[in-house]
Amino acid sequence: MKTLTIKTITLSVIGLLSFSIMSFPKLPVEVPGLGGGDSADSGSVDLPSAQANLEKTMGEALAFLNQAEYHFQTALGRSEDAAAAQSRVKTLNSGGDVDLNAVLESTSSSRKAGAEAEAEAGTLSADAKKEYAKGLLPYAQGVALTSKVSKQAKNWMDAAQGELKSIKNPMKLNKLRKSLAGGLKIAKAIPNFLKTLGTSSRGVFSFAKKQKLDTKKAEKSMPEDEF
DSSP, X not given: OHHHHHHHHHHHHXXXXXXXXXXXXXXXXXXXXXXXXXXXXXXXXXXXXXXXXXXXXXXXXXXXXXXXXXXXXXXXXXXXXXXXXXXXXXXXXXXXXXXXHHHHHHHHHHHHHHHHHHHHOOOOOHHHHHHHHXXXXXXXXXHHHHHHHHHHHHHHHHHHHHHHHHXXXXXXXXXXXXXXXXXXXXXXXXXXXXXHHHHHXXXXXXXXXXXXXXXXXXXXXXXXXXX
């Protein structure tokens, strides 16, 4: 009887423990970082890694956009602008240190100049049409990546600013400001750059259709969200 009672108590305890384990919510297994959720709490973001990811994605977007610009400018007969765009692509793909803000500004200026040239251009030659068409897909890919990085930039900037506000030690604060300066500058510049691309995109595809080019594949690669 005593043995039966002990066995009964033991089984009850095991049952309770099993139920408790099953009832606990699962702990998250994702590594906290950029774009992993809606929260921008600085404690959940690895700021250096997130900044590196932000800069990498922005660099890739700019490389696509400048590759497109090379084809556009070549088609329009603007050889100097085409060469400048090609040079930016090489710089971005070099793997070395790149001033992304400077490239972003020159990319924006190049696209504005290209848009003016497109507005003044008549019907392109057959070869020029083929050249312009080569730029449509990389252009769309660049726009899509820029749209993606804009969301990353907002999360990262919110987290970075939260971290800066939380530090009271002046020396640590100054050190962190220096380490985050490049990322903050890019994050602040992206919204205006995205507006430029929004206006530019309508012009690029309108011009391509005017030249009777096939834009379907490129348009499918454009971001679905409005910006």
